[in-house]
Amino acid sequence: xxxxxxxxxxxxxxxxxxxxxxxxxxxxxxxxxxxxxxxxxxxxxxxxxxxxxxxxxxxxxxxxxxxxxxxxxxxxxxxxxxxxxxxxxxxxxxxxxxxxxxxxxxxxxxxxxxxxxxxxxxxxxxxxxxxxxxxxxxxxxxxxxxxxxxxxxxxxxxxxxxxxxxxxxxxxxxxxxxxxxxxxxxxxxxxxxxxxxxxxxxxxxxxxxxxxxxxxxxxxxxxxxxxxxxxxxxxxxxxxxxxxxxxxxxxxxxxxxxxx
Numbered sequence: 102x103x104x105x106x107x108x109x110x111x112x113x114x115x116x117x118x119x120x121x122x123x124x125x126x127x128x129x130x131x132x133x134x135x136x137x138x139x140x141x142x143x144x145x146x147x148x149x150x151x152x153x154x155x156x157x158x159x160x161x162x163x164x165x166x167x168x169x170x171x172x173x174x175x176x177x178x179x180x181x182x183x184x185x186x187x188x189x190x191x192x193x194x195x196x197x198x199x200x201x202x203x204x205x206x207x208x209x210x211x212x213x214x215x216x217x218x219x220x221x222x223x224x225x226x227x228x229x230x231x232x233x234x235x236x237x238x239x240x241x242x243x244x245x246x247x248x249x250x251x252x253x254x255x256x257x258x259x260x261x262x263x264x265x266x267x268x269x270x271x272x273x274x275x276x277x278x279x280x281x282x283x284x285x286x287x288x289x290x291x292x293x294x295x296x297x298x299x300x301x302x303x304x305x306x307x308x309x310x311x312x313x314x315x316x317x318x319x320x321x322x323x324x325x326x327x328x329x330x331x332x333x334x335x336x337x338x339x340x341x342x343x344x345x346x347x348x349x350x351x352x353x354x355x356x357x358x359x360x361x
Contacts, residue, residue: 124162125162125163125164126156126161126162126163126164126183126184126336127163127164127166127181127182127183127184128152128163128164128165128166128182128183128184128185128186128322129165129166129168129172129173129176129177129182129184129185130148130149130165130166130167130168130173130185130186130187131167131168131169131170131173131187132167132266132268133146133170133187133268133286133289134146134289134292134293134296135147135288135289135292135360136148136149136187136206136208136286136288136289136320137149137167137186137187139165139166139167140167144359144360146360147206147356147357147360148186148187148205148206148320149165150356150359151205151206151344151347151353151356152165152186152205152322153165154347154352154353154356155340155343155344155347156340158343158346158347159336159339159340159343161336166182169263169264169267170238170239170240170241170263170267171239171240171263173185174188174194174240177197177198177323177324177325177328178197178198178325178327179325179327180325180326180327180328180329181328182325182328183324183325183328183330184322184323184324184325185198185322185323185325186205186320186321186322186323187320188242188320188321188322188323189208189242189318189319189320189321190242190318190319190321191242191245192245193245194323197325197326197327198323198324198325198326198330199323199324199325199326199330199331199332199334199337200321200323201321201322201323201324201337201340201341201344202341203341203344203345203348204319204320204321205320205321205322205344206319206320207317207318207319207320208286208287208288208317208318208319208320209286209287209288209314209316209317209318210243210246210284210285210286210287210314210315210316210317210318211284211285211286211287211290211309211310211311211314211315212224212235212282212283212284212309212310212315213271213272213275213282213283213284213285213290213294213307213308213309213310214275214281214282214307214308214309214310215275215276215305215306215307215308216305216306216307216308217305217306218281219308219310222282222310224310224312224313225313227248227249227251227252228252230252230256230258230282231252231255231256231258232256232258233258233281233282234258234260234279234280234281235253235258235259235260235280235281235282235283235284236260236261236262236270236271236274236275236280236282236283236284237259237260237261237262237271237283237284238261238262238263238267238268238271238285239261239262239263239267240263241284242318243284243285243315243316244259244261246315246316249284249315249316260274260279260280262274268285268289268293269293269296269297271283271285272293272294272297272303272307273297273302273303275305275307276303276304276305276307282310284315287309288360290309291309294307322340324336324337
C-alpha cells in the first residue's frame with residue numbers, strides 16, 4: 102500500500118511539473134505588416150507565422166498580444182510578458198532582455214520620400230538632412246542607431262508618432278507635407294503604402310530612397326530578464342535550436358514566398 106501511495110505521489114508530481122512546463126508563454130508584438138499583423142487570419146505576418154511554427158515544434162503553447170510598439174517594449178521590460186518579437190538589437194533593449202543566438206529574419210531601414218522629390222532628396226550623410234523634418238515611429242530601433250540618434254538630437258528634427266496604427270501615420274503626414282521624409286523598414290514601408298492606397302487614403306506617390314540605406318539589421322524574439330529569463334534558460338536555447346532547424350525547412354521557404 103505504501104508503494105502505491107508513493108507511486109501515485111510521483112505521478113501527481115510529474116503531472117504538476119508537466120503542467121508547469123506547458124504553461125503558455127505570453128508574447129507581445131505590434132502591427133507591422135508584412136512582418137506582424139496578428140489580427141489578420143490569412144496573412145498574420147512573416148514573423149508571426151515563423152514564431153508559431155517554431156513553438157509548435159517545441160510543443161510549447163503561446164499567446165500573442167498585439168500592442169502599440171512602446172507598450173510592447175514596456176511589457177517585456179517590466180516582465181509583464183515573457184517575450185517580444187520583431188525587435189532589432191539595441192544596447193538599451195539588451196539591458197532588460199535576452200537575445201537568442203538566432204534571428205527570425207532581416208530588415209533594411211530606408212527613408213521614404215514623395216516621388217516628386219526623387220531628384221532633389223539627397224542622403225549622402227546625416228548632414229544632408231539637417232533642415233528636414235523626419236518622421237519616425239516612437240521607440241523604433243532606427244531611432245537608437247548611433248548616427249541617426251545623434252543627428253536627430255543635434256538638429257531636433259525627428260517627429261515621432263505613437264499608437265496602435267502609428268505606422269500608417271507617417272505616409273499620411275508625408276503626403277500632407279507635415280514631414281519631409283520618414284524612416285521605416287523597406288518591406289513594412291512598402292506594405293503600408295499599398296494598404297493605404299487600397300483604402301484610397303494615399304493620392305500622392307511615395308517611394309523608398311534606395312541610393313543609400315540607413316542600416317541593415319536582424320529581427321529577434323527577445324525574452325524578459327525581469328520575468329526570470331537568463332542566457333542559460335533552457336527554453337531560449339531550445340528556441341534557438343528549433344528556429345535554426347526550421348529556417349532550413351521547406352515550410353520556412355513557403356512562408357517567405359507567401360509574403361514576397
